Amino acid sequence: MNDWTANVASLILTAGPLAKAVVLILLLFSVVSWTVVIDRWRYFRSAARHIARFRDLFNTRGLVNLNAVLKQLRGGPLSRVAQAGMEEYELSFHRRANPGPALEPLPAAGTGEEARRQALLDNVERAVVTAIEEEMAMAERRLPFLATTASVGPLLGLFGTVWGIMGSFMAIGARGQANIQAVAPGIAEALIVTAAGLAAAIPAAVAYNHYLGRARGLEEELGAFGRELLSAFAREAMR
Numbered sequence: 001m002n003d004w005t006a007n008v009a010s011l012i013l014t015a016g017p018l019a020k021a022v023v024l025i026l027l028l029f030s031v032v033s034w035t036v037v038i039d040r041w042r043y044f045r046s047a048a049r050h051i052a053r054f055r056d057l058f059n060t061r062g063l064v065n066l067n068a069v070l071k072q073l074r075g076g077p078l079s080r081v082a083q084a085g086m087e088e089y090e091l092s093f094h095r096r097a098n099p100g101p102a103l104e105p106l107p108a109a110g111t112g113e114e115a116r117r118q119a120l121l122d123n124v125e126r127a128v129v130t131a132i133e134e135e136m137a138m139a140e141r142r143l144p145f146l147a148t149t150a151s152v153g154p155l156l157g158l159f160g161t162v163w164g165i166m167g168s169f170m171a172i173g174a175r176g177q178a179n180i181q182a183v184a185p186g187i188a189e190a191l192i193v194t195a196a197g198l199a200a201a202i203p204a205a206v207a208y209n210h211y212l213g214r215a216r217g218l219e220e221e222l223g224a225f226g227r228e229l230l231s232a233f234a235r236e237a238m239r
Helices: 002-014 017-061 063-072 077-092 111-139 143-175 180-238
Strands: none
Touching: 017 063, 017 077, 017 111, 017 143, 017 180, 063 077, 063 180, 077 111, 077 180, 111 180, 143 180
């Protein structure tokens, strides 16, 4: 294994300037993509733990104790969505100065008040939707780089392959005969660059598809919670 690694390193060191440049670019792509993979793994792990804890507290304590839940779980996707909705609800329905629970029943209102109440609830809905969109932007942060690595890596590898094969044909033309000594360096250089391209692209493609699926799952979770939250706000406002 050590001999194989030494041979690969020797091939890279003895490769042409263009092949070295391509391998270096692919190495940078690979390092950054693995950094993104680790970062997204930490984010989605933290988000999953937060959602589980928030759901337990919210389902137990209910909407009237939302302030207490948010104080206990300040960070996380559901907390930020709930905070945005609650702040807009309190602002629209003039509850910021209320020292008691986060929400109180509104007094009975006539038809004109009903239209006003619905308009204010629409403001709350827009705040919740905006918060969900911001959370999704946070969840999908840096994922496009993984997609770029997955698509560009094989192309750079193919470019190195073509360049190495061209070098082999040029060596054959210069020597006037086709033998292993003439074609081996170019073919080896081509294969090294191809392998580097695949090594950068395959993990990036797998990680991109995996985390994109996690992001879609988070979007569904946020959407379901947002609808549940808006329904709870509407029930409180109608009292």
